Amino acid sequence: MRARHPEIPLLVAAAAAWVPLAVALWWPGTGGEPPGAWAAVGHPGHDGAPTPAADLAVAVPPGGAGSGALAGVAVGFGLWTLMVAAMMLPGLVPAARYAAFVSDRRRRQRTIALLAAGYAAAWAPLGVVVAVAHALAPVLVPASWWPLVVAVLLVGAALWQLGGPARRALRACHRTLPVRYTGRAADRSAVRYGWHHGVVCLRLCGPLMAAVAVAGHPLLLTVAAALVVWSQKLVRGAESARPAIATGLVLTAVVVVTG
Amino acid sequence: MSTLHQVAPDSSTAPRGRHRTAPPAYVRRDVWNLQPPGAPPHPVLSAYAAAVRALKEGPDVGHLSWTHHTQVHGMVPDPLDGLRNECQHQTWYFLPWHRVYLYHFEAICRSIIQGMPDVSDEVKDTWALPYWDYDRGPADDPARTLPLAFREPVVDGAPNPLFDDARRPGINAGNLGLGLHSTTAVAWFAEQHFTSEHMDVPTFGGPVTGFMHSDGPALGAVERTPHGDVHVVVGGPGGSMFSFERAGGDPIFWLHHANIDRLWEVWRTHVGVDPDLERLTESFEFLDVTGARRVLDWADVFDTPTLGYTYESTDVPDSVLRDRARRGIRPERPAPPIAGRGVGPDEPGDAERRAPAGPTAPPEVVAVSEAPVHLRRHGSDELDLGLGDRERRQALRATDRPADTGPERLLLVLEHITASAPPTGPYAVYAGPEQDEAAFVGTLPLFGLVESMSDAASHGLTYTFDVTEVARELRAQGRWDPASLHLSFRSFEEESGEPDQDGGEPEILVETVRLLVQGDG
Ligand SMILES: [Cu+2]
Numbered sequence: 001m002r003a004r005h006p007e008i009p010l011l012v013a014a015a016a017a018w019v020p021l022a023v024a025l026w027w028p029g030t031g032g033e034p035p036g037a038w039a040a041v042g043h044p045g046h047d048g049a050p051t052p053a054a055d056l057a058v059a060v061p062p063g064g065a066g067s068g069a070l071a072g073v074a075v076g077f078g079l080w081t082l083m084v085a086a087m088m089l090p091g092l093v094p095a096a097r098y099a100a101f102v103s104d105r106r107r108r109q110r111t112i113a114l115l116a117a118g119y120a121a122a123w124a125p126l127g128v129v130v131a132v133a134h135a136l137a138p139v140l141v142p143a144s145w146w147p148l149v150v151a152v153l154l155v156g157a158a159l160w161q162l163g164g165p166a167r168r169a170l171r172a173c174h175r176t177l178p179v180r181y182t183g184r185a186a187d188r189s190a191v192r193y194g195w196h197h198g199v200v201c202l203r204l205c206g207p208l209m210a211a212v213a214v215a216g217h218p219l220l221l222t223v224a225a226a227l228v229v230w231s232q233k234l235v236r237g238a239e240s241a242r243p244a245i246a247t248g249l250v251l252t253a254v255v256v257v258t259g
Numbered sequence: 260m261s262t263l264h265q266v267a268p269d270s271s272t273a274p275r276g277r278h279r280t281a282p283p284a285y286v287r288r289d290v291w292n293l294q295p296p297g298a299p300p301h302p303v304l305s306a307y308a309a310a311v312r313a314l315k316e317g318p319d320v321g322h323l324s325w326t327h328h329t330q331v332h333g334m335v336p337d338p339l340d341g342l343r344n345e346c347q348h349q350t351w352y353f354l355p356w357h358r359v360y361l362y363h364f365e366a367i368c369r370s371i372i373q374g375m376p377d378v379s380d381e382v383k384d385t386w387a388l389p390y391w392d393y394d395r396g397p398a399d400d401p402a403r404t405l406p407l408a409f410r411e412p413v414v415d416g417a418p419n420p421l422f423d424d425a426r427r428p429g430i431n432a433g434n435l436g437l438g439l440h441s442t443t444a445v446a447w448f449a450e451q452h453f454t455s456e457h458m459d460v461p462t463f464g465g466p467v468t469g470f471m472h473s474d475g476p477a478l479g480a481v482e483r484t485p486h487g488d489v490h491v492v493v494g495g496p497g498g499s500m501f502s503f504e505r506a507g508g509d510p511i512f513w514l515h516h517a518n519i520d521r522l523w524e525v526w527r528t529h530v531g532v533d534p535d536l537e538r539l540t541e542s543f544e545f546l547d548v549t550g551a552r553r554v555l556d557w558a559d560v561f562d563t564p565t566l567g568y569t570y571e572s573t574d575v576p577d578s579v580l581r582d583r584a585r586r587g588i589r590p591e592r593p594a595p596p597i598a599g600r601g602v603g604p605d606e607p608g609d610a611e612r613r614a615p616a617g618p619t620a621p622p623e624v625v626a627v628s629e630a631p632v633h634l635r636r637h638g639s640d641e642l643d644l645g646l647g648d649r650e651r652r653q654a655l656r657a658t659d660r661p662a663d664t665g666p667e668r669l670l671l672v673l674e675h676i677t678a679s680a681p682p683t684g685p686y687a688v689y690a691g692p693e694q695d696e697a698a699f700v701g702t703l704p705l706f707g708l709v710e711s712m713s714d715a716a717s718h719g720l721t722y723t724f725d726v727t728e729v730a731r732e733l734r735a736q737g738r739w740d741p742a743s744l745h746l747s748f749r750s751f752e753e754e755s756g757e758p759d760q761d762g763g764e765p766e767i768l769v770e771t772v773r774l775l776v777q778g779d780g
Contacts, residue, residue, distance in 0.1 A: 004620060004621070101621055101623070101624060102624055102627055102771075102773065103624075104647075105623065168714045168715070170717075171714070171715065171716065171717035172714065172717070173717070174476070174717040174718055175717065175718060175719060176674070176675070176719075177675070178675050178770045178771045179627075179771075180627055180629060181624065181626065181627035185629060
């Protein structure tokens, strides 16, 4: 099985990343526990009791600055990395299969791991930006404005989907880069391929992922975004679905604002 | 006002089998039989010239526009109208899409011809697009040069509509022909499967892909040679035929593609296994002879008689016979187990003909290049692919079996190809430093390279070769060292003795070369 499907451990890792995400964000009673985390404190329109952001309700960042804010950035970045693993690694499968089959078969998993590391590294800077923005948000933006911020980001992601850069990125997704067979050259080329692929994915999905993170990973939005990302990376003819995806994002923005 | 009507030119040319009672077919004929060296233009060619002139003088858009037919193949920027900029390359849609493309173009030309007062009734009733069979005879055979009607800029005091300035000068002059390596059928004739799920597996028609304009992941053997070679040798660097966007604007394009379409029929007659019909869900939309949008399903275009045409000849190509003679193989190679033409459930044995494609396991890589290879007009890089012990044993096993008995194959993939400027081509690839027939692997035409580098394309250009037979033959001669595969390259200029064009030389790089073993799993 592993011989023909060296990508299975990658998929297992992606599936595993959903577990801590679910526990931290959507498990009843656990939302909002870590200090400064992107706790789901419930939408202002709810009955007041803290509820996890298990639907489209946007999680408002908790107030507070100082040492809590730094911890908030750290937790936020951790959640970001988990989200990238959970949502983006399945889309890495075609690249992982290419890289694995070009490698000496005794080092296929090493190649895939290095590919994934390069890929994650490309996503890290945006994660830092999002986490810092999230930690500073309570100071800069009144809580009641937060859904509006999320809606603007969602509309921005929708417009991005329709533009030329996203279309070119979607096409570039299928390109491979040279991967060497063995030794240090194989290590370097796998990291390089992962990094390049990550940059392309960032160009394609970065705005959407940022919007989901800033919204505080509400369950429905997170799952829907994951399905969008997977379909774009894995389904033939994904280009024609772009208007539908953009429409869906705009409708989501409307729901977020009107609550 | 003429209407489209079909008349049997000769009932003996109708195919056998279930199509005996089908509508009679037009016969596409060999252009060099219509007008042999020294002969005057044949009325079929004069009628083609008249139709091309009418289209060139026609409107800017629509089915009666020459520009439209050129843009259907390639257009920048993409008009996104579902009709233009649609050509399918590096995908299993290459053959069926171009078949339907030609089908409509031919019908439109015929209807124009049928409306012309000075064309004979016989030509009006039987006119079909001719084809250019360049795989004929030795290297100096006249059939390898551009057909006579396409060479002269001026005919009878008027511009010749079949002439295109943007071809290689030697091609238009008739003193440069298509070489044996650019037209050989040996590679595609050896491919038993139309398609494969694995991009690295060479096939006749190309790998299973989505519908994609000009930028699929890998080419079928017939799309590489002769198809790509002829485009590049005729067009030359910067020429019409060397460009997706302009190729359809050279009138010889249509005779070239009629030949490629014919080779598909040759393959189906002598070699072929059609893909599973259930999987052929794609359809192709073009403007038809009335100017209306018309959709044809892939599954309906397998048999040319159902589209109303056949070919003058579907014999085994000359290059295949020559190769068998050189290697001492009896001409009467045993018939392949799954052969024959015909489509449809009413034909006996049909299910067997539609065997699923090829091995299911991906081929295994046994060696990968460590650094890019530079291709140059003179003095290209050479390359040694080193193999470890285990990989060497795998490679040897793949070449151990006697020919034609097992599915194990030794494959060569060249990918991540780039050029710093519009390239020249083709480049011949040899296994070993000695560049002779036994060591000849195939060519890299580089048709589509520029397009594949655009950010509108989703794949680079990738060539796949079956080198099992080459390795076997070199092994028998003591010239094959399984510890390392040595590759060398020779440019078109070196192969043909053509002078270099002016100006600088683009940097052409092949970043990855892989050797693979395809098992029987
Ligand atoms: Cu072509």
